[in-house]
Amino acid sequence: MKKHFLTALAVILLPALAMAQFVVNGKISNSTGESLPGASVYLGNRVTQSGSDGTYQFNDVTAGEHLIRVSFLGYQTQSRTIRVTGNQTYNITLAPVSQLVDEVLVSATRATSNTGATYRNISKAEIEKNNLGQDLPYLLNQTPSVVVSSDAGAGIGYTGIRIRGSDPTRTNVTINGIPLNDAESQGSFFIDLPDFASSVDNIQVQRGVGTSTNGAGAFGASLNIQTNTRRDSAYAELNNTFGSYNTWKNTVNVGTGLINGKFTFDGRLSRIKSNGYVDRGSSDLKSFFLSGAYYGKKDLLRVNVLSGKETTFQVWNGVPEAKLTGNMDSLYRHYYDNVGYLYNTTADSLNLFNADNRKYSQFLYPDQTDNYTQDHYQLLYSHHFSNQLTFNGALHYTYGRGYYEEYKYSQKLANYGLDNVLIGSETISKTDLVRRRWLDNDFYGLTYSLDYKPSLKFNLTWGGAYNEYDGRHFGEVIWAQYASDGDIHQHYYDGKGVKKDFNTYLKATYQLGKTSLYGDLQYRNIDYTISGTDKNRSPLDQHDRLNFFNPKVGIMHQLTDNSNIYISYAVANKEPNRDDYVNSTPATRPKSENLQDVEAGYRIATSGFNIGLNAYGMFYKDQLILTGAVNDVGESIRQNVPISSRMGLELDARTKLVPSLTWGLTATLSRNKIKQFDEVIYEYDANYDLVNTIVNSYDKPDIAFSPNFIASSELSWQPVKNAEIALLSKYVGRQYLDNTSNGKRQLDPFFVNDLRLHYQTAFTGIKNIGLTLMVNNLFSERYESNGYTYSSVVDHRMITENFYFPQATRNFLLALNVKF
Structure with missing residues (x-):
């Protein structure tokens, strides 16, 4: 009787025992006993970092x-299966790597928790979830x-991304x-x-400014991308992908795995075609x-060769507002004005x-x-001189060539x-034509x-780059x-x-x-020379040499093993772009821009949730913006x-609500202002001859394309093993389309939801079969995410033209x- 009672009791308690939750902890150190702070520790699909001790x-x-x-740069990754029956401690000792790993190649330009910078790391698994053919900016939307x-x-063809309003x-x-930025x-x-x-x-x-890196665009945000790393097994x-608007994506990836413990070879071939949402907004892309x-x-x-070829129909003029609203009176007025x-x-x-x-x-x-x-x-x-000293170097060459035809x-x-054409007694001075404007460059x-x-x-890094365009x-x-x-x-x-372009940093x-x-x-x-003639056949003759000093300091304090606070201060300077030089003279060209960036934040990472809260102030001197002014x-x-x-x-958070339900949330609340802005509007008579220049002054208007509030949400549910249902919201x-805070020149707020369904399984001889359905804009929100505007006065009448880019x-x- 007693035996049956104990058996029954065990059966009753078994589910409770299976659901019992315990604490797993320990210490990560090297073979000499030194602790390794910042090591990545994974338990199943959960991740944390070792603390300062x-x-x-x-x-x-x-x-x-x-x-x-457990992984830590410069040490061999160690994996083991543990059996948890109660609160347990697992101390893990890592050995130095016997071979270098690819992560060392990008370590010099990466931010870490010790640098006090504001950043988000995105893994290959996160990228793969949404990589169904849309351009890379769309994979960063959350x-x-x-x-x-x-x-x-x-999301296929020409796409754009703004981070904190920075283009x-x-x-x-x-x-x-x-x-990668064009010089x-x-x-x-x-x-x-x-x-x-x-x-x-x-x-x-x-x-923000972030850490020192290479290239011309480091003035508000950075994308530090690492391509494929070592895979030990052949694959x-x-x-x-097939989708709306006759969209197709076909990709083949192959790799040898590690050959003789020393060599790997990888390759990819891709094709993407789409008719686009907008009429004739087609793309034919190969890489x-x-x-x-x-x-x-x-x-x-490592030797990498990347190549891409694109043919895209021009839809970069957008849709005039009068056409978008369907107001026929406004549309007729727009037509006759243009x-x-x-x-x-x-x-x-x-x-x-x-x-349509x-x-x-x-x-x-x-x-x-x-x-x-x-x-x-x-x-x-990369060469590893010793456990204390590593060298990384790269040689690169980019060849770009192409044209747009119109x-x-x-x-x-x-x-x-x-020359003018003479036909009999008639002199022909104008013609219809087809032209191509070419760009052919080496970098x-x-x-x-x-x-x-x-x-x-203690860690010291000296680096930099020299590039010619x-x-x-x-x-x-x-x-x-x-x-x-x-x-x-x-x-x-x-x-x-x-x-x-030469830079060096310490x-x-x-x-x-x-x-x-x-x-x-x-x-x-920077040493920059332009010569020859521009597209208007005006002579070009400018030379400029600029020297910039960009200091950065930061401090991070570990509050607990799982949390820290940080503050940083950084300076960035940026030169004008080619159009700024082409459309000016040496006497009238604009000055370089200066940015002082202050970041302060709190981060906490546990097995159940990760939260990052950041405050920032980006203070510009001589920021370059469009004012409505034109040159001669x-x-x-x-x-x-x-x-x-x-x-x-900024808030960046992720939490596990229940074992099968995860919620990721981001939010940004900001204030983006110009202290004093002067708008330039030109006045013309009925014959379109310039008669006056109007200047309107604005006190503390919003910076164009800088929303005061941005938020995203990713709610992911795993109803059964290997299946996921995710709702992505933005x-x-x-x-505002310009810097006047004029409500008649704006992009309306929008709230868009996407649904992602994913299921994967495996069969004999096939490692994985994955099926993903992405329904974009689930509730068919009608919205525009980009646009532009210009104004003038013609024959005493104010004309403002707004153009928008409607999204699918x-x-x-x-x-x-x-x-x-």
């Missing part, structure tokens, strides 16, 4: 077997302070520490590397990625009035396309260097860093109704830009008990504003992933 802790651990894995946009409306020209992007325009064009995310291992997003992977690596005991050598400029033919008029309002596309010429090919070659090398009506022959250089770590308490800008007329004396290979303008961190001190000093020298040939020019600022609070507050209503992407 090397200790870690997981709460609420269920009974049973769990895989625990990170703090981010707003993304798409010209064609569906792509102010966001530094590096691939394995090598600059002259300073923007990063991910369309030139289609499906690049399929070759990315991890991304660090730094908000093959097929990814195929490949090849990588080979040698792993020695003290040396790591006839002979935007609308030249009967077909143009019919297209304007008859096309939200999907309207202005251009009817079938080859009105942007065409560009870009090849990247990278040679990455049909132009009634162009003056003289503007293209062509090459080297990056370097020397990391010295005499103890776990040689860009050729020229135009061709490939067809004309009246060809005059032109030749298809004749250049009607030729411009050249040569830019030399970074140091020192651990003083529970406090970490950080210092970072960077010197940057009618080109819009940016001008310096003496004082402007961005201040805000709210973006009101944005409900649409889907269905992906099948097969791994062998």
